Amino acid sequence: xxxxxxLTGRAPAIAPADVRTVACIGAGVIGxxxxxxxLAAGYDVVAWDPAPxxxxxxxxxxxxAWPALEDLGLAERAAIDNLxxxxxxxxxxxxxxxxxxxxxxxxxxxxALLAEIAAAAPPGVVVASSTSGYSMTEMQTAAATPERLxxxxxxxxxxxxxxxxxxGGERTAGWATEWASAFYTEAGKTVITMxxxxxxxxxxRIQEAAWREALHMxxxxxxxxxxxxxxxxxxxxxxxxxxxxxxxxxxxxxxGGMAHMLDHFGPALKYPWTRLExxxxxxxxxxxxxxxxxxxxxxxxxxxLIAQRDRRMIAxxxxxxxxxxxxxxxxxxxxxx
Amino acid sequence: xxxxxxLTGRAPAIAPADVRTVACIGAGVIGxxxxxxxLAAGYDVVAWDPAPxxxxxxxxxxxxAWPALEDLGLAERAAIDNLxxxxxxxxxxxxxxxxxxxxxxxxxxxxALLAEIAAAAPPGVVVASSTSGYSMTEMQTAAATPERLxxxxxxxxxxxxxxxxxxGGERTAGWATEWASAFYTEAGKTVITMxxxxxxxxxxRIQEAAWREALHMxxxxxxxxxxxxxxxxxxxxxxxxxxxxxxxxxxxxxxGGMAHMLDHFGPALKYPWTRLExxxxxxxxxxxxxxxxxxxxxxxxxxxLIAQRDRRMIAxxxxxxxxxxxxxxxxxxxxxx
Numbered sequence: 001x002x003x004x005x006x007l008t009g010r011a012p013a014i015a016p017a018d019v020r021t022v023a024c025i026g027a028g029v030i031g032x033x034x035x036x037x038x039l040a041a042g043y044d045v046v047a048w049d050p051a052p053x054x055x056x057x058x059x060x061x062x063x064x065a066w067p068a069l070e071d072l073g074l075a076e077r078a079a080i081d082n083l084x085x086x087x088x089x090x091x092x093x094x095x096x097x098x099x100x101x102x103x104x105x106x107x108x109x110x111x112a113l114l115a116e117i118a119a120a121a122p123p124g125v126v127v128a129s130s131t132s133g134y135s136m137t138e139m140q141t142a143a144a145t146p147e148r149l150x151x152x153x154x155x156x157x158x159x160x161x162x163x164x165x166x167x168g169g170e171r172t173a174g175w176a177t178e179w180a181s182a183f184y185t186e187a188g189k190t191v192i193t194m195x196x197x198x199x200x201x202x203x204x205r206i207q208e209a210a211w212r213e214a215l216h217m218x219x220x221x222x223x224x225x226x227x228x229x230x231x232x233x234x235x236x237x238x239x240x241x242x243x244x245x246x247x248x249x250x251x252x253x254x255x256g257g258m259a260h261m262l263d264h265f266g267p268a269l270k271y272p273w274t275r276l277e278x279x280x281x282x283x284x285x286x287x288x289x290x291x292x293x294x295x296x297x298x299x300x301x302x303x304x305l306i307a308q309r310d311r312r313m314i315a316x317x318x319x320x321x322x323x324x325x326x327x328x329x330x331x332x333x334x335x336x337x
Numbered sequence: 338x339x340x341x342x343x344l345t346g347r348a349p350a351i352a353p354a355d356v357r358t359v360a361c362i363g364a365g366v367i368g369x370x371x372x373x374x375x376l377a378a379g380y381d382v383v384a385w386d387p388a389p390x391x392x393x394x395x396x397x398x399x400x401x402a403w404p405a406l407e408d409l410g411l412a413e414r415a416a417i418d419n420l421x422x423x424x425x426x427x428x429x430x431x432x433x434x435x436x437x438x439x440x441x442x443x444x445x446x447x448x449a450l451l452a453e454i455a456a457a458a459p460p461g462v463v464v465a466s467s468t469s470g471y472s473m474t475e476m477q478t479a480a481a482t483p484e485r486l487x488x489x490x491x492x493x494x495x496x497x498x499x500x501x502x503x504x505g506g507e508r509t510a511g512w513a514t515e516w517a518s519a520f521y522t523e524a525g526k527t528v529i530t531m532x533x534x535x536x537x538x539x540x541x542r543i544q545e546a547a548w549r550e551a552l553h554m555x556x557x558x559x560x561x562x563x564x565x566x567x568x569x570x571x572x573x574x575x576x577x578x579x580x581x582x583x584x585x586x587x588x589x590x591x592x593g594g595m596a597h598m599l600d601h602f603g604p605a606l607k608y609p610w611t612r613l614e615x616x617x618x619x620x621x622x623x624x625x626x627x628x629x630x631x632x633x634x635x636x637x638x639x640x641x642l643i644a645q646r647d648r649r650m651i652a653x654x655x656x657x658x659x660x661x662x663x664x665x666x667x668x669x670x671x672x673x674x
Contacts, residue, residue, distance in 0.1 A: 029591060064640075068647045072654065105602075133608055155572040156589060157643075160650045163571035190571040198559045200610030203572035205554065206547045206565070207582070209611040210573075213546040214582050218629065219622045222535045225629035228543070229581025234500035234527040235492040235540035236547075237577030242657055244566025244574065245544070245551050252493060254366060265442075271470055273537030274546040276613035285556045292555065292562035303401075306494075310405045312660050313497045317409065319656035320579055323649050 010148065012175060013124030014097050016183035020044055023096035025089060025117060027054050030130050031102030032061035033158035035083060038100075040066075040159060041187045042075030044082045048092035055085040065159050072160070075188075089113075093121040098183060100152065102130040110134060114149055115142035126179050128152030128166075132204060135197040136169030147173035150180045153201050154189075162190035165201040206245070213274050242312040243305075250293050251309060255302050258293040262286050347485065349512060350461030351434050353520035357381055360433035362426060362454060364391050367467050368439030369398040370495035372420060375437075377403075377496060378524045379412030381419045385429035392422040402496050409497070412525075426450075430458040435520060437489065439467040447471060451486055452479035463516050465489030465503075469541060472534040473506025484510035487517045490538050491526075499527035502538040543582070550611050579649040580642075587630050588646060592639050595630040599623050 022038045024031050027049035035045045035058060047058055066080055086092050093099050099121055103113050110131060117127050128150050129139060140146035150168050155161035164184045168177040181193045192202060200208055210232075217223040223231075239248050246258070253261030262281065269278035279285065297305065359375045361368050364386035372382045372395060384395055403417055423429050430436050436458055440450050447468060454464050465487050466476060477483035487505050492498035501521045505514040518530045529539060537545055547569075554560040560568075576585050583595070590598030599618065606615035616622065634642065 029589075064644070065647070068651050071651050105605075133605065133610060155576075157647065157650075160647060160654070161572055161575060162654075163568060165568070190567065192564050192567055194560070194564070196559050198554070199608060201568075202554065202560045202564055203568040205550055205611045206569060207573040208608075209546040209550040209613045210543045211582050211586065212606070212611065212613045212615050213542055215606075215618070215622065215626070216616045217535070217539065217542065218625055219616045219619075222533050223531070223539050225581075225583040225626065226633050227529050227531070227539055229583050229633055230527065230529055231500060231502070231538075231540040232543060232577050232581035233579055235498055236544040237574065237579075237581065238498060239492075240569050240574030241578035241653055242570055242574075244562075244569035245548050246562040246566050249548065252366075268442075268470065269549070269552075271536060271545075273470060274542045274549065274613070276546045276549045276611070278549050279553045279556045281552070282556075285552065288555055289552070289562065296563050296566055307401070308664070310402070310494065310497060311664075312657055313494075314405050314408050315656040315660050316578055316653050317497070317499075319652035320649055323652050327645070327648075 010124045010145070012126065012179045013122055016179055016186045019097040019183060019186070021046060021095055021097050023048070023092045023099045023121075024102065025049075025092060025099060025113065026102035026104070026130075027058040027085075028102065028104075029061075030154065030156065030158060031100070032058045033065070033156065034100050034102060034130065034154065036062045036065040036069065036157075036159040037189075038187065039080060039082055040069040040072075040074050040078050042078045043187070044084070046084045046086055046092045046096060048086050048089050058085060059083070065157070069159060089116055090120045093117055093125075096121060096125060099125060099127040100130065101127065105132060105134075107134055107138060110139045111142050114139055115144070118143035118145045118149065124148065126150065126176050126183070128180055130154055130158075133200050135199070136167065136172055137197060138169075140169045140171055146171035148176045150177050151201075152180055152184060153204075155203060162188075163192070163203055164189045165192050165194060165203060167194040167197055167201065169197065209274075209276055213276065216275050238313060238316060239309065241316055243309055244296075246289070246293050247296055247305070250297060251302060251305055253302075257290075257297070257302055259286075259290045262289060347461045347482070347510075349463065349516045350459055353516060353523045356434040356520060356523070358383060358432055358434050360385070360429045360436045360458075361439065362386075362429060362436060362450065363439035363441070363467075364395040364422075365439065365441075366398075367491065367493065367495060368437070369395045370402070370493065371437050371439060371467065371491065373399045373402040373406065373494075373496040374526075375524065376417060376419055377406040377409075377411050377415050379415045380524070381421070383421045383423055383429045383433060385423050385426050395422060396420070402494070406496060426453055427457045430454055430462075433458060433462060436462060436464040437467060438464065442469060442471075444471055444475060447476045448479050451476055452481070455480035455482045455486065458485075461485065463487065463513050463520070465517055467491055467495075470537050472536070473504065473509055474534060475506075477506045477508055483508035485513045487513050488538075489517055489521060490541075492540060499525075500529070500540055501526040502529050502531060502540060504531040504534055504538065506534065546611075546613055550613065553612050575650060575653060576646065578653055580646055581633075583626070583630050584633055584642070587634060588639060588642055590639075594627075594634070594639055596623075596627045599626060
């Protein structure tokens with residue numbers, strides 16, 4: 001411990017399970033969404049945002065999200081009153097056990113703000129940035145204590161989407177990334193801890209590939225926005241709510257799974273089905289896909305996976321149909337007072 | 338009518354609403370899935386597949402899918418007994434009001450089979466191919482009556498995923514595409530009728546873009562299958578079950594919607610967030626995206642859309658959590674007999 005401490009900078013100030021107070025720096029759509037999530041998870045939240053009407057917008061956002069969070073289930077001591085909005089950054093972070101930065105997506109802003117937070121936060125307190133694409137290596141350049149700075153990238157809205165991608169920069173200590181991953185898990189998130197500073201992380205890369213293909217189609221007049229959105233929500237999107245692209249294609253291979261799928265449909269990678277150039281399906285990549293997919297399948301047979309897929313797809317379809325019906329009924333009620 | 342009839346070949350034999358008997362040619366995963374869907378929608382299904390144990394596998398598939406289809410709600414006269422398996426293609430299509438071809442994905446197979454179906458099906462009966470990527474122009478070359486051949490591309494499993502993409506070939510008559518779209522709608526599917534023979538149609542292009550990016554990441558050792566699948570199901574996939582990529586990004590723009598999103602985050606298109614090259618965000622493309630997204634939003638404010646998104650996301654999360662709990666309880670029951 002002592003040796004690691006000397007090598008990597010400070011150790012964490014507190015255990016992830018003992019965190020009580022979270023500082024949210026920046027309280028727009030993402031920062032406010034984080035505030036709502038941390039409140040629902042039972043933390044005290046201290047927020048700061050330099051925008052003139054930031055407090056009103058933040059409190060509106062949290063109030064609007066609250067019924068949804070109640071439906072999902074609140075933590076024991078969760079309360080909307082555990083939110084404090086303060087006038088300075090220093091005040092926000094001075095008593096925090098963890099800091100979540102969600103400033104506008106400009107590199108110079110992020111660099112300056114993270115340096116300011118690192119100067120004001122108590123020693124050993126981990127600071128995470130919500131950046132959607134900058135690397136921590138780029139952002140931690142001006143900070144006096146870069147070892148405790150990590151990326152903690154959420155998906156919108158942070159109070160509902162479980163995903164957080166955690167990755168450190170070149171000067172981030174291993175303990176800080178580990179601590180952040182453990183803390184987010186404690187706070188109810190689904191955490192992916194990445195070893196590489198991959199531009200856009202993982203979720204955004206997939207999302208961006210789909211988005212660029214959509215823009216290409218609209219630009220070329222091949223499809224409309226309505227057709228693209230409809231295709232997603234009636235097709236691949238329904239499955240991706242519970243099985244990712246790899247497990248989905250594991251099922252497309254029949255009893256042979258991913259191995260059969262790649263061996264049989266591998267040549268389809270050369271089809272002009274998207275503008276995205278296909279990778280070379282080398283034997284190494286083929287084997288890696290098969291092996292890692294089997295890990296995800298974790299012993300479940302294709303038949304079992306199909307049963308699990310169908311059950312979830314029906315649950316999703318029925319749940320969405322129920323919301324549609326409820327909204328239609330509410331609209332009718334409003335028409336006839 | 339007479340003139341159109343002369344110009345475009347035969348008129349349809351029957352109105353879409355009057356269809357009683359559907360022929361399924363090819364009864365593997367996709368053809369069998371179609372059979373299950375048509376049975377659940379209340380049709381008589383006559384199936385043919387040359388594989389030796391095709392009938393057993395088909396009846397197994399339908400029997401396995403049936404409880405799921407009951408959960409989703411069966412049509413009035415739906416019955417598993419309305420399935421007949423016959424020994425020849427001619428027998429299958431001779432009494433059909435509509436034919437769905439789901440043969441293996443090989444062009445020569447499709448060309449030959451569609452010619453055979455076109456020769457044997459009653460005049461004016463529309464024939465649809467489940468092809469996941471060939472164009473009807475390529476496939477209809479050997480058919481004597483090409484005007485009634487269309488693509489009707491489903492998503493897997495066809496008995497649960499609502500999407501069907503309909504598009505004709507160069508020699509397909511307008512009435513045939515119209516008829517097929519009307520019939521699929523009648524049969525409970527969500528139909529996208531395309532004007533262009535776009536390779537991969539729409540759903541597969543989006544899916545393929547995500548898939549290729551996933552393969553690239555695994556190939557480069559940047560992410561694992563487990564991380565990619567987890568990122569999808571905890572992040573973008575959850576939203577795509579009900580809001581497509583365009584409406585999702587309409588919300589990312591705050592009150593300014595798609596217009597603000599493109600004007601503000603447009604430069605992000607140049608970021609190396611995926612291997613997919615970005616389209617040029619010309620003023621024309623920008624305006625087209627904004628205009629078409631407003632059409633999809635159909636007058637709903639951003640606030641209203643956010644409320645609708647949150648409600649659906651919670652419904653999906655709760656529905657999936659309930660399935661997880663039910664499966665865990667079942668597993669426990671099986672352990673302690």
